[in-house]
Amino acid sequence: MVSVNLPDGSSKEFASAVSVREVAAAIGPRLAQSAIAAVVDGRVVGLDTRLPGDGSVAVRILTRKDSEALAVMRHSAAHVMARAVMRLFPGVQLAFGPTTEGGFYYDFALEHPLSESDFPAIEEEMRKIVAADEPFERIESSREDARRVCADLGQQFKVEHIEQGLAEYPTLSFYRQGEFLDLCRGPHIPSAGSIGAFKVLSVAGAYWKGDASREQLQRLYGTAFFTPQELDSYLMKIEEAKKRDHRVLGKQLDLFTISPTVGSGLILWLPKGATVRNLLETFTREELVRRGYQTVYTPNIGKVDLYKTSGHYPYYAKDMFPSLVTTEGEEFILKPMNCPHHVMIYKSRPRSYRDLPLRLAEFGTVYRYEKSGQLSGMTRVRGFTQDDAHLFCTDEQVAGEFRGCLEMTQFVLKCLGLENYRVRLGFRDPASDKYVGSAEQWERAQQAIADVCRTLGIEASEEPGEAAFYGPKADFVVTDCIGREWQLGTVQLDYNLPSESRFNLEYVGADNRMHRPVMIHRAPLGSLERFIGVLIEHFAGAFPLWLAPEQARVITVSEKSEEYGRQVEGQLREAGFRVSGDYRPEKLGSKIRDGQLELIPYMLVVGPRDAESGTVSVRDRIDGDLGAMPLAAALERLGEEVRSRRVRRTFSGDAGLGERGAKNEY
RNA sequence: GCUGCUGUAGCUCAGCUGGUAGAGCGCGUCCUUGGUAAGGACGAGGUCACGGGUUCAAGUCCCGUCAGCAGCUCCA
Known part of the structure; x- marks a missing residue:
């Protein structure tokens, strides 16, 4: 006798070991019809699953209305796709075919290189398979039988997987659908x-x-939905997201360009993009001063010995541009990070505990030789500028400094309306011995970091084994418009560079003895290139007023008002706004349309009526025509919006193309 | 780096099984002088990414290089 507890609180008794399908049928014929799968004691299972013969279980029947059912169906769709590919191409070796956040994929090995031109045939074959509506039949077998079956089928990847990946499972399962x-x-x-x-x-x-x-x-990637309408809206969503792509908008809005002649992965900032960057730098710099940082400048190259001491060379040699060798035989490298230079500033004189914490900041441009296939717009480049700083402090100061770094990062992201991020805490793998610094030191630091996040209300996931060898870290990760995750800000502890075997950093303590400082690397924005790339997508190119490259545009109703228009433009410029004027002999509607497409926050329309009364007709990018107002009132309105750094609209959220949620269902 | 796809005007793209290049937008000139998302006419603009090859003939077919895109992998 088994007691089945249903979601509505009721329960049903069954005399023998029934299948989930029979439970659904007992509840109602309609439910049995529409049942897709079920959740039994929290586990998603197929309808053919048999419940235990006694005891009690919680059963929830899934229909297409349940989100879990979609993943089950997509996995089946992956099988259908694999089946179609096998029908079309001989000698297909199957690998894995899991579901992903937005659909599914299946990995194959086959001679014929698949291309988009094969998709219609594959889809046609899939249509036939779906129309035939054959059942998916579960077959359980012993490991040995399963291995033999796969070997007989010539599926080498499956054989290997049974032998290695699934070594611990005594019984395995197959699904059969037709052939x-x-x-x-x-x-x-x-x-x-x-x-x-x-x-x-x-x-x-x-x-x-x-x-x-x-x-x-x-x-081969695919997606599936229960209805064509859902599929269409998903495809539309992808199209919309593509329009927000910073590479598309960067070109459209003249923000940046990349020239193969200069080199791939190297950003050329156009005047408008440079304006945004400049504003962000100024904003950050003001914040640095407020938080007790000192700014420094260091060169773009350094002797290779510097990097031998830091330990980066030759360990990261492949990730750096090749070294520059002078005729005198001196070897330099383009700096791949700023820390060794900053360390040398620390070492430029003896330090006392009274100097600490020492916070050295620099917008440091670094160069890393990313593999060509890695490059992508502004988010993955070979030359970039970090809003970098290195903090040198005592062990006791670590928690406080770490806190300060996280607070600043939080503050900056908040000012930009970037709320959709997560924080990953990279902690040590207790089983590994690759780490620098004592286990107690790490434990204390990790504890402190986790506490700081808690008190700051930061949602952070602790990820053991994800720390760098030199210290634990906190990474801020945001998702771009097509679902890819990017690491932006980071705060990292470093026990390595200060160590005796590296730069041997010291300070004189209150006890008149030498002590070793701890270093913290931190960059709230990460790299300006990547950050602005993400910002472009975040705002869909429509920057808030304080960041907009062009804040306002004066538009004349006709050429008659040009003189007044230029006067207004001059006054706006005088008041510190980034302003332009459109005095072309086009119709008003046409000029407004152009301004709107260029995402200009405010358009100030002026005609004879305005010239008469000293007003401007303000058109807001978001709310449209606001009507005429005295120029002074318009200036005040815009000024207030800039001062408060108001963010009025963002476009976060992704198109679900990411890999999050990918499950290895074989 | 690897696999696949792509590279035609400033931008977005068309160009069939090879027969010496097209559109829209933008740009220039002129007409129109208009009150909140496209007024009209005319015109300029192309080593079809680059280098080889096949062919009577290559934007089109083949090979290589460079670059971009998608993904894999990695990231101090």
């Missing part, structure tokens, strides 16, 4: 007919088990 049989944990939908709408989206390379030294596979 298609695949090693798979499941669960699956009852039959293919529930796949309402699907699309093969893209193909790309991927390595078996993510290992670049292993076979390269072809990864």
Whole structure:
């Protein structure tokens, strides 16, 4: 006798070991019809799952209305896609085919290189399979049988996976659908007919088990929904997100460009982009002064010995541009980070505990040789400027300094309306011995960091094993408009560079003895390139007034008002606004449209009526025509919005193309 | 770096199975002098990424290089 507890609080008794399908049928024929899967004691299972013969279990039947059902269906869609590919191309080796946040993919090894031109045939074959509505049948077998079946099918990846990845499982499961049989944990939908709408989206390379030294596979991406309407709206969402892409907007709005002649991964800041950067730098600099930092400048190159001492060379040699060798045989490298230079400033004279904490800040431009396939717009580049600073402090000061760094990062992000981020705390892997510094020192620091986050109300995930070898860290991660995550700000403790084997940093303590300082690396924005790239997407190019490259544009109703228009423009400029004037002999509507498309926050329309009364007709980018007002009133309105750094509208949220939520369902 | 795809006017793109280049927007000139998202006419603008090859003939086919895109991998 088994007692089945249902979500509505009721329960049903069954005499024997029933399947979930039978439970659904007992609740109602309609439910049995629309059931996709079920959640049994918190685990998503297929309808063919048999409940235990006695005791009590919680069962929730999933229909297409439940979000868990979508993932189950998509996984089945991945099988259907694999089946279609196997029908079309001989000799397909199956690898993994999990669901992702926005759909699913399946990795294959096959001779024929898949391309978009193959998608229609694959989709057509999938349509046939869905229309046939054959059931997904679960088959359980022993490890040995499973291995033999896969070997007989010639599926080498599956054989390897059974032998290695699944070594601990005594029994394994297959799912059969028609001629298609695949090693798979499941669960699956009852039959293919529930796949309402699907699309093969893209193909790309991927390595078996993510290992670049292993076979390269072809990864076919797709997505599926229960209804064509949902699929359409998803595809629309992707299109919308693509329009927000900073690479598209950067070109459209003349913010930055990249020239192959200068070099890929090297950003050329156009005047408008440079304006935004400049404003951000000024904003940050003011904040640094307020928080007790001192600014420094250091050169773009340094002798290779500096990096030998820091330990970065030759360990990171592949990630740096090759060294520059002078005719006299001196070897320099383009600096890949600022810390060694800042360390030398610390070492430029003996330090006392009274000097600490010493906070040295610099907008330092660094160069790293990223692999060509890595480069992407402004978010992944080979030359970038960090809003960098290095703090030298005593062990006791670490918590307070760390707190200050996080507060500043929080403050800066808040000022920009960037609220959609998460913080990852990279902690040590207790099982590893690769770390510099004592275990107690780490424990104390990690504890302090976690406490600081808690008191600041920062939602942070502790990730053991994610720390760098030299110290724990806190990374601020934001998601871009197409769902990719980018690390922006970072705060990292460093026990390595100050150590005896590196730069051997010291200070004289109150006890007149030498002590070793702790170093903190921190960059609230991270890199200006990446940060502004993310900001462009965050605002969809429509920067808040205080950051807008062009804050206002004077537009004349006709050429008759040009003189008054230029006068207004002059007064705005005098008042410190970034302003332009459009005096072309175009119609008003046309000039407004241009201004709107260029995302100018305010347009000041002036015509004969305004010239007469000394007014301007203000048009707001967001709210439209605000009507005529005295010029002084308009200046006050804009000035107030700048001073308060008001953020009126953002476009966060992604199109669900990310990999978060990817599950390895085989 | 690897796999796949892409590279045509300033921008977005068309150009069929090879027969010496097109559109829209933008730009220039002129007409129009208009009150909140596209007035009209005319015109200029292209080593079809670069280098080889096949061919009577290459934007189109093949190879290489460079760059971009998607993904994998890595990030002090």
